[in-house]
Amino acid sequence: MLRVRFAPSPTGYLHIGSARTFIFNWLYARHNGGTMILRIDDTDVERNTQTSLDSIFDGLEWLGLGWDEQYRQSDRLELHRQAAWRLFESGHAYRDFTPAGGSDDDKSREEGAWLFNAGMRDLTRDESDRRAAGGEPFVLRFRVPRDQTRHVAFKDSVYREQSKSTADIEDFALLRSNGMPTYHMASCADDIDLKISHIIRGQDHLTNTFKHILIFEGLGAEPPQFAHLPLLIAPDGSKLSKRKHGPVVSVTTYRDAGFLPHSYVNFLCLLGWSPKDDREQMSREELTGRFTLEGINRSNAVVNFSEADPIDPKALWLNSQHLRSAPVEELLPAVRRVLEAAGLPVPASGEEFARTVDVIRARFHTLNDFATRGRPYFAGDFELSPESLAKLNEPGARELLRELGKRLEQKAEFTEQSVEAELRALASERGVKAGVLINGSRAALTGQHVGPSAFALFTLLGRERSIARLQKV
RNA sequence: GGCGCUAUCGUCUAAGGGUUAGGACGAAGCCCUCUCAAGGCUUAAAUACGGGUUCGAAUCCCGUUAGCGCUACCA
Numbered sequence: 001m002l003r004v005r006f007a008p009s010p011t012g013y014l015h016i017g018s019a020r021t022f023i024f025n026w027l028y029a030r031h032n033g034g035t036m037i038l039r040i041d042d043t044d045v046e047r048n049t050q051t052s053l054d055s056i057f058d059g060l061e062w063l064g065l066g067w068d069e070q071y072r073q074s075d076r077l078e079l080h081r082q083a084a085w086r087l088f089e090s091g092h093a094y095r096d097f098t099p100a101g102g103s104d105d106d107k108s109r110e111e112g113a114w115l116f117n118a119g120m121r122d123l124t125r126d127e128s129d130r131r132a133a134g135g136e137p138f139v140l141r142f143r144v145p146r147d148q149t150r151h152v153a154f155k156d157s158v159y160r161e162q163s164k165s166t167a168d169i170e171d172f173a174l175l176r177s178n179g180m181p182t183y184h185m186a187s188c189a190d191d192i193d194l195k196i197s198h199i200i201r202g203q204d205h206l207t208n209t210f211k212h213i214l215i216f217e218g219l220g221a222e223p224p225q226f227a228h229l230p231l232l233i234a235p236d237g238s239k240l241s242k243r244k245h246g247p248v249v250s251v252t253t254y255r256d257a258g259f260l261p262h263s264y265v266n267f268l269c270l271l272g273w274s275p276k277d278d279r280e281q282m283s284r285e286e287l288t289g290r291f292t293l294e295g296i297n298r299s300n301a302v303v304n305f306s307e308a309d310p311i312d313p314k315a316l317w318l319n320s321q322h323l324r325s326a327p328v329e330e331l332l333p334a335v336r337r338v339l340e341a342a343g344l345p346v347p348a349s350g351e352e353f354a355r356t357v358d359v360i361r362a363r364f365h366t367l368n369d370f371a372t373r374g375r376p377y378f379a380g381d382f383e384l385s386p387e388s389l390a391k392l393n394e395p396g397a398r399e400l401l402r403e404l405g406k407r408l409e410q411k412a413e414f415t416e417q418s419v420e421a422e423l424r425a426l427a428s429e430r431g432v433k434a435g436v437l438i439n440g441s442r443a444a445l446t447g448q449h450v451g452p453s454a455f456a457l458f459t460l461l462g463r464e465r466s467i468a469r470l471q472k473v
Numbered sequence: 474g475g476c477g478c479u480a481u482c483g484u485c486u487a488a489g490g491g492u493u494a495g496g497a498c499g500a501a502g503c504c505c506u507c508u509c510a511a512g513g514c515u516u517a518a519a520u521a522c523g524g525g526u527u528c529g530a531a532u533c534c535c536g537u538u539a540g541c542g543c544u545a546c547c548a
Contacts, residue, residue, distance in 0.1 A: 044547055098544060114544075139546050159478070160507040168476045168544090176546040183548045184495060206545040207477050230479080230541095237540055265487095266474090274486055278496045283515050297479095297486080303533085304484045304498085314485065314498040324511075363510045391508090420507095450509035 002034030003197050006067070007187065009041040010052040011249040014059030016303070017202060017232040017240060020268040025200045025230060026065045027269070027291040037194060037301075038067040039301045043186045059251040064261045070260045073186050080181035083189035083219060084140055093174055095128045095138040096120040100177060110419045116141065116171035119280035142184075142214060152210040157227035157293040164210045169290035171355065172211050184208065188215040196224050200293075203228045203300075227293050230272045231300045240303065248303065248310045257311060258338065258366030263322035267315040272307075273302040320365040328358045335370050342371035344378045356460050359452050376446040377460060387450075388443035397440045398432065398473045402438060405470030414453040414463045423455075444473045 006022040008014070029036040038060070042048045060067075062425040073080070078196045085094040098117040110423075121143065123131075131140060133379055145166050153163040174185040181189070191199065206228045216223040234240050247253040254264050266282055272401075274297065275282070275290045282290070304312045323331070335357050339346050356377050357370070364370065376382040407422055408414070423441070427434040442454045445461060458466045 007548090011548075019509070022537065037529090047547070112475095137546095141546095161478080170544070172544095173546050175509060178546080180546085182546070187548085202542095203478070204542055205548090210477090228478090233541075235484080239541075255496090270485060272485090276486080276487070280485090280497055299479050301486095302484060312484080312498085317498055320511095340507090387508095433507095433509055442508065452509085 001197070002029065002032045003037060003195055004029050004034060004200055005037035005039050005191070005194065005196050008041040009040045009044065009047075009183075009203075010049060010056060011044065011047040011254060012052055012242065015240070015471055016251055016254075016268065017249075019059060019063060019251045020232065020271060021200065021229060022060065022299050023063070023065065023268055024273070024291070024296075026067070027288055028198065028200060028227075028286045029068075029292065031291050034197070035069060036051045036067045037069045037071065037196070039070075039190060039194070040072045040074075041187065041352040042072060043077075043080075043181055043183060045074075045180065055250075055252065059255075062234055062251065062255045062261055063265055065265070069194075071190070073190060076186075076193075077181065077431055079193055080186045080189045081175065081179070083192075084181060084185050086173065086180050087142065087215070087218050088140060091142055093140050094121055094123065095132060096141045096171075096173075097123075097131055097136050097138045100137075112167070113330065114170060115144070115146075115167075116403050121146075121171065123193055125228050137177040139172040139177050141173055142211070142218070144169050144171050144214065146295060152213050154209060154213055154223065154226060156206070156209075157198075157225060158296045159228055159298060160207070162209070164207070169210055169214070174215075183217065184211055188212050188219070192216065192219060192221045192283065193222060199226045199227045200226060203231050223322065226241045227296070230297060230298055232271060232303055233300045235302055235304060235306065237302075245305075246310070248305045253310065254315070258368030259315070259319050260322050260326070260334070260367065263319040266322070266407075268310070269319050270314075270318075271303070272296060275375070281318060281325070283470065294443070316365050323364060323366075324362050327473065328354050328361075331357060331361070334367050338371050339378060340365045342370060342375075344375065347378065359456055359460060363451065373448070376448065380465070382447045384443070384447040385449060391439045391443040391449055392473055394436055394440065396430075396437055400426065400432065400437055401440050401444050401470045401473050404441070408458075408463070408470075416453075419458045426470060434440045440473075441470070445469050 004025045006025045008018050014179045020331050026036050028034070030472065040053065049340055084093065096117055098120060146223055149165050151163045151165055151168045152169070153161065156162050172184055174183055174184045209226055213223050232240055234245055238244065242249050251264070262284060265284070266287065270280060273291070273295050276295060332354060336346050347356065360370070360374050364373065404423060404426055407426065408419065411418055411422060423437050424434050440451065442451055442457060443449060445457045445466060451457070462468070
C-alpha cells in the first residue's frame with residue numbers, strides 16, 4: 001500500500017514551496033491509488049502558533065485537494081520518546097550532558113571536533129544513569145558509527161544514488177533536554193509507525209536523509225523510498241522568505257489576488273516538474289494522470305516576481321486561460337463571492353448572471369477583475385475613464401447617443417442585430433462613421449473604451465439600463 | 474571551513490551522444506477587428522567557463538566558477 005505524507009510545521013503561513021510539496025504528494029498518491037496523509041509536525045513548542053496552524057489549514061483548504069488521514073505529532077510524543085529510548089537501549093544513542101548553547105567557535109570545527117562533544121560519547125552506562133538520576137539535564141544523541149567509517153547510501157527517486165561518509169555526519173540530537181523529541185526523531189518514528197512508503201519533500205532535507213536512514217536502521221525498520229524536490233527560489237537566487245520577499249511567499253496572496261485554486265495548483269506543478277510534452281494548461285485529472293517522479297527535475301526553480309508586480313506573469317496567464325475555458329457554472333460561486341465582498345449587487349437571474357460572466361471573462365485575468373473592471377456590468381455607479389470620456393466628447397456624439405436611445409425605445413425588438421441595424425442606420429442617416437456611435441455606446445454603457453462588442457453590451461445590460469445610460473450622457 | 478546538490482533563451486521547461494537546440498510566459502511586429510482582449514502568423518532571445526573521451530558532446534568524464542542546501546537541544 002502506497003502511503004505519502006505532507007508534514008508542515010506550524011511556524012508560519014503556508015509557504016508556496018510547501019504548497020507545492022503538498023500538491024506533489026497528493027498527485028503521487030492519487031496517481032497510484034495511495035493514501036495521502038497530513039501530519040502536523042509541531043514538536044517545536046517554542047515556535048508553534050495557533051495562528052500559523054489556522055493559516056496552513058486556510059491555505060490547504062483553498063487549494064481544495066484534501067487528504068485521507070490526519071495526525072498531529074504533539075499527540076504522539078510517547079511514541080517518539082519510546083523510539084528514542086529503544087535507540088538508547090540498543091546502544092545507538094547516548095546521553096550528552098554538555099550544557100545547552102555550547103561552543104560554536106572556529107576551533108570546534110577543526111579535526112572533526114564538531115561531530116560530537118568529547119567525552120560524552122564514551123560515558124559508561126553506569127555513570128550516564130547516575131548523572132541522569134541526579135537530575136542533570138542532557139540531550140539524547142544518535143551514536144553515529146566512528147570505529148570504522150562507512151557510507152550511508154540510498155537511491156533518491158529524483159537525485160539518484162546518494163552516499164555520504166559517516167565521518168561527515170555529526171551525532172545529531174534525538175531528544176531535547178526538555179524531553180521533547182527533535183524533528184529527526186519524531187519524523188522517523190512517525191514515518192515508521194504510519195507506514196509511510198514514500199517520502200516526497202524539499203531538497204533542503206536531502207542531506208538530512210542520511211541521518212534518517214541511520215535512525216531507520218537503528219530501529220530495525222526498512223527506510224521508505226525518498227524523492228526530494230528542487231526548491232522554489234527568488235529571482236535573485238536567494239530562498240523565498242517572508243521577511244525579504246513579502247507576500248509572494250504565501251499562498252493566501254494568490255487566493256486574495258483572485259486566482260482560481262486549480263490554476264494556481266497547475267502553475268505550481270510546472271515549477272520543477274514537466275509532463276515532458278508541451279502541455280501547460282491541465283485539468284486536475286490530467287495532472288493526476290501524468291504526474292510521475294521521473295518528470296521532476298533537479299535544479300531550483302525561480303518564481304518570477306518583481307517589486308513592481310508580485311505575481312509571476314505565467315501564473316497570471318495560466319489563470320486567465322482557466323478562467324475562460326472552465327465551464328461557466330463552475331465559476332459562478334467564486335464570482336458571486338468576489339462581487340459580494342466588493343459590495344456589488346449580484347443579478348438575481350442565474351441565467352443572466354451566467355451570460356454576463358461568460359461574455360466578460362474573456363478579457364479578465366483574475367476573479368477580482370469582475371469586481372473592478374466588471375463593475376459596470378453589475379452596478380449603476382461607475383467611473384468614466386478618460387479615454388471613454390474622449391469618445392463621448394467627439395463632436396456630436398452625445399446628441400447622437402441620446403437620439404439612439406430614443407429610437408431604441410421605439411423598437412419592438414431588442415437584440416444584438418436590431419440594435420446594430422438601428423445604430424448603423426442612424427450613423428449613415430447623419431453621415432457619421434458608425435465607429436462614433438459604436439465606441440460612444442461602449443463609453444456610455446460601461447464608462448470604458450475597451451471591452452466586449454458594443455452590441456453585446458446592450459443585450460447584456462438589457463433595454464432599460466442601456467437606454468438610461470445613453471440618455472444620461 | 475566541511476559535506477551534499479545543481480547549472481539550456483530574462484523566467485518555466487523539452488531534447489539524455491548526430492535536431493536549423495523545440496515549446497510556453499513575457500517583449501516586439503503583422504493579420505483579424507466596432508474598441509480591447511482572445512486567436513493566428515512572425516521576430517529577437519539560451520546550452521556558465523576550461524579541459525578531456527568520441528568520427529561527432531547541451532548530453533559522458535575531470536576541473537573551475539557561481540548558486541542553493543545541511544552542518545541547532547529549528548523543521
